[in-house]
Amino acid sequence: MHRNSRFLFLLLALLFLPLLFSDARKDALLGGWTPIENVKDPHVTEIAKFAVAEYNKQSKTSLKLLKVIKGETQVVAGTNYRLVLKATDGSATKAYEAVVWEKAWQNFRNLTSFNPVKG
Template sequence: MKTQNCFYLLTLLILSLYTTTIGGKRGVLDDNEWHPIKNIKDQPFINVLGEFSVYEYNRRSKSQLQYVKVVKAATRSDNGTYYRLILEAKDGAATELYQAIWLERPWELLRNLTSFTPISNKL
């Protein structure tokens, strides 16, 4: 009987490890889980989020980028809603592309800029 109980416990442990591994999540930036947002020009929230991305980046880094527009946007859900924005911003006379990633959790009243990085050279 004692051996049988050990066998059951071992089986449960192996199954739980297996399901944890199978159900593991991929990274936040994994492309195949992002869903494009269409008609971004008609989405005021996306444009405001793009403008706020540049404002927040400037505040944190003491930069003086100027927001131009959101070029592309996508969203995904994973313990909140992530927004990935590809946007144009001017750094002096040069216009460059940046990627901004936001995490939004309304139930926690949270909206956080998690990443803001340049993604190409000058346009």
């Protein structure tokens, strides 16, 4: 019986230790936000362009995306992208925070929020 207990303990340790010591996995499992390492990634740019286009459509404005400053992702039923981006309306350049929910396997995107960054 002692041998079986040791084997079971070793098996459980091998299964759960990576979860305990991996911050990225722990955040993803808990629904936390994880920084986007490369904000110049084409997919991130595509999400930002979608956010600006959708905001323009909803608010009847004509913002133009200049660049993504920083971003985070959150694993949900799909992925939430929280992006801080710089956009211009022709006369003024401002920073905005956009949140886009994407379910890539369904070709689904939804602009959850789009607000000026204060400060």
